[in-house]
Every structure is written in C-alpha cells, then in structure tokens.
Amino acid sequence: MTGNLQPTDALLVIDVQNDFCPAVNGVGGALAVPEGDKVIPIINALAKKFDHVILTQDWHPTQHISFATTHNRQPYGTIEAPYGQQTLWPEHCLQHTEGAAFHPALDIPHAELILRKGFRRHIDSYSAFLENDHRTPTGLAGYLRERSLTRLFLVGLAYDFCVRYSAIDGKTLGFETIVIEDAARAVNLPNTVAETNRAFASANIPRIQSSEILAP
Ligand code: VGL
Ligand code: ZN
16 A cells, blocks of 8 residues: 655654643643544654654644634634634634643654644644645745655644644645544544545545554
8 A cells, every 4th residue: 555665755643742641640632533543653653663753742822723712712612713624623722831832642753844734823723734724825835845855744733623624725735644543533523524535535545554554
C-alpha cells in the first residue's frame, strides 16, 4: 500500500497535547479524547521511521470563538460563525498553558516544525492547512512544497476533527495523504466518525494501520 518510506515523506502529528489526553496529575484533560494517550507510544515508534516529522499545536487565546464560555453556552452545541457552523468546545489549549503543551510522553526530538493553529480569536482552525473559513492558509502547504515533502502520513488527535480536516485539505492541496488509523483517536460526537470515514473514502484518502509501517 505505502511501498517503502521515502525521503520526501513526512509524518504529520496532530495536536498530541495535554488537554486532548486524559489528565495526568491534574494537568490537561480539558477536552480529553477517549484513549487519546494510547496513540503516543505508536506515534513515537512511527516517528523513528520518518526523516521528517511535523507537529501541530492547537493554540487558542482567551475568549476564543470556539469556546462555549465565550458565548455563555454549553459545550458541544454549535453556533453560526461568519465562516459557517462552529462547534463549541470546553476551554482548551490556552496559549502558553500546561494544557496546550505537548504530552510529556511524546518523544520526537527530531521534529522539524511545530505549527501552531487556532491562534486568532475570531476564527478556529481544525486543519493544519486552512483555518475554518477554508481559505486562510496557515503556511504549511508552502512549507511542505518548498521543502519538497510530497507525501503525508497523518496521526494524532482528534481523528474526527483536526486529523479529518488536515487530511482532506492536504489531499485537496495536492499532497499524497494517508491516515494511520490506530495512531489516531476520535472525540466521537454523534456521526462524526462515520462522516470522517465517508469523507476519507470520497477523497481517496487511504486508512492504514501502523503495523504496515512498523512491521512491513
Ligand atoms: C480539536 C476540537 C477543538 C482537535 C481542536 O485537535 O481535533 N478538536 N480543537
Ligand atoms: Zn481547539
């Protein structure tokens, strides 16, 4: 399926941050993805196989548009933002907090780029490529092109949000894009995993298992 890994491949590690994992000693867990921490040993092992690893970091200011508290609402509802529907979340990944830090078990010393996203108060960014208006670029496509990185393997959190939109945009922007399913976990709101799987199928984004790379 993947053939051998190439020097033009990159592993894109999405949002493996304390707030998306179960809390450890009271740190993190603000928007814990069930079993979010289970992906970490798999991602650490995968990263060793890649010459190029890029990390993304959800990085929100206070009163961010995606926070339910900003709108005096309960989490997991939606609002109509100027750029379309926006799901409301518990406050998470506040800039420069421990919740926004990478999980301490994530061990990828050779990661080359940390791409922060969601740092503008009035627009969220699930995708590592385009903010939620689907037009404002983060710069990642330019970075990858300039460095001749043409094939992307996506892992991390959450499968049905930031991994989903990053994969779809990556593919649309011309990168060969593959999702490593057992190295991702979902928030799992109603229908979100089924919708993600459908979106990947119609975009021709393969879902593979980590064993296909770790024990080919
Ligand atoms: C994410 C919800 C809000 C994610 C980020 O990383 O999937 N989900 N912010
Ligand atoms: Zn967020």
